[in-house]
Amino acid sequence: MMWQFPVHLAVCYVLTPQVLAERYYSQLKNLRSSTGTWDRDFAPNHTSYQVFIEKFVADLTIEADINFDRYLSPDYYPVITVAGAAVPYTAGKPAVHTLALGGNPSELLVRTIPVEVTPPEKFGPGTGHDRTVYKLIVRRQSDFQAALLPTRLKFEDDLYNVVQLRPAFKAMSKTILYNGLVSYGAKRLRLQFACAPPAAAIAEARTKLLQSGGDNVDAWVDVDPSGQTDFTVACTWKEQRHSVAVSVEEMVDLGKVDIDLEAIGGLGEPKAMVDGTGWSIIAKDDKVKLVAMFLTEGLKLDFE
CATH class of the missing domain: 2.60.40 (Immunoglobulin-like)
Known part of the structure; x- marks a missing residue:
């Protein structure tokens, strides 16, 4: 007689804990340009804009506002680049960068300006999701007057x-x-x-x-x-x-012109220096009014 005993198989699962790194916040609080009309209001999660400029301007200034409250310390403030150039800034202030648009005033200019927000080196290598690139498509109309x-x-x-x-x-x-x-x-x-x-x-x-x-x-x-x-x-x-x-x-050759200096306001008389390079005056007040006079007639003096 054979005895049958139930057999229970124990299956062991080894659970490996996973730590998911928090995604770096790389969105701007605001973005604007020194001139031009934008096709829509700025929104942090919208990354493409058209900027229309009707009159010729040689330069365009971009200002990026950072949401500083989203970062634990200044060590984690984002790196801002505009058209490939790193833009320095201080806490509480926008990142401001001016660039030459180039082109000819008599021709239509279309140029894409990338504004990139990336984590600093202290944050680590990060991933593609830790960076945001805003694209400004600038259209400057021809301006024949310019x-x-x-x-x-x-x-x-x-x-x-x-x-x-x-x-x-x-x-x-x-x-x-x-x-x-x-x-x-x-x-x-x-x-x-x-x-x-x-x-x-x-x-x-x-x-x-x-x-x-x-x-x-x-x-x-x-x-x-x-x-x-x-x-x-x-x-x-x-x-x-x-x-x-x-x-x-x-210009007048001052070495060949006779010049005198007069002080106004009850001050002492100016005394010419021995070497002829200037005058010395003992002033009794904070402000001294001086009048330079040519003793040679017919000459103008630009006195600064």
């Missing part, structure tokens, strides 16, 4: 000195009048003037038309014997014209 603004205006003399213009020249500026000072004793001036293609550059000096190289003029001009040399430069395209006037005056 195409007539000069891109370069520079003078230097035959003594190898650069003429300082007032106001200082900035590319694509709408300024139409400049003044400059040329070194005493200079005999010739070199003009370098340029426009953005397809505009053509033209220039006149002392009523004489200078030779143009198409979109630029690079020419030497004799200094006017009167001490003041006047220029007219312009960018032209399709019967449109933007003109700029420049007046360059010769």
Whole structure:
């Protein structure tokens, strides 16, 4: 007689604990540009936007607001890059980056600018889910008026000195009048003037038309014997014209001019230094008003 006994198989499961790392928060609180109309309001979880710019701008500034409350310490603040360039920022402040858009004012510009938010090195290697890339598709319309603004205006003399213009020249500026000072004793001036293609550059000096190289003029001009040399430069395209006037005056050789200095306000008389390089004044008040006077008639003094 055979006895049958029930057999129970014990199955053992070995449970291996798994630790799931928390996903890094890589969304921005806000994102904006210095100019342009966005196709929609910013939302942290929406990553693609179109930015429409109607008038020509050479540069665009991007500002990214970080949600600092989402991070335990500054060591875990995200790394922000705009168009591949890392953007530094401080706690509580936006990450601000300005970039040149490039392109020609007379042509439509379409450019994609990526704004990337990634964890810092202390967070570890992370994964693709730990980063967010916002794409700004910028469309800048052609602006034919801006195409007539000069891109370069520079003078230097035959003594190898650069003429300082007032106001200082900035590319694509709408300024139409400049003044400059040329070194005493200079005999010739070199003009370098340029426009953005397809505009053509033209220039006149002392009523004489200078030779143009198409979109630029690079020419030497004799200094006017009167001490003041006047220029007219312009960018032209399709019967449109933007003109700029420049007046360059010769500086006075102060070593050959007799100058006196007078203090106003009951102060003591200024005393010229022995070496002739200046004056000394004992002031009794916080502010001193000085008046510089040429003892040589017919001369102007730019006193700073």
